[in-house]
Amino acid sequence: MKQTLGWTDSSRDDGPYDVEAHHNRNQWTFKRRRNRRDLWETYPPELADWEALLDLLQRKYQRRRCAWRDVEEVQTFLDKARNQ
Numbered sequence: 001m002k003q004t005l006g007w008t009d010s011s012r013d014d015g016p017y018d019v020e021a022h023h024n025r026n027q028w029t030f031k032r033r034r035n036r037r038d039l040w041e042t043y044p045p046e047l048a049d050w051e052a053l054l055d056l057l058q059r060k061y062q063r064r065r066c067a068w069r070d071v072e073e074v075q076t077f078l079d080k081a082r083n084q
Contacts, residue, residue, distance in 0.1 A: 002022075002023065002024050003022070003023040003024075003066065003070070004020055004021070004022050004023075005020065005021045005023075005053065005056050005057070005060075006018065006019065006020040006021075007019055007052055007056055009032070009048075009049070009052065011048065015034060016034075017032040017033065017034055018032065018033050018034075018035075018036070019031070019032045019049065019052070020032070020040070021045075021049075021053050023070065026073070028045075028053070028074075029042060030042065030043055030044075030045040030049055031043070047078075047081060047082075050074060050077060050078050050081065051078065053074055054071070054074045054075060054078060057070055057071045057074055058071055
């Protein structure tokens with residue numbers, strides 16, 4: 001299922017960023033921009049980005065806005081990343 005989720009990441013030292021995660025065919029792509037006049041840039045996500053995505057997906061699942069398999073997929077990836 002194609003899905004786009006977005007949030008604001010204000011934990012960075014160089015200022016807040018708008019972040020979007022695109023899900024398409026079991027692949028997540030992360031993009032960010034500093035403000036709405038800037039272009040979106042694709043970047044390799046950090047562990048904090050995956051945690052923010054998981055939190056957002058869990059809240060959406062409670063409101064029946066996303067599938068449980070998406071939550072499980074990100075949770076599995078995070079578990080593997082934390083154990084390495």
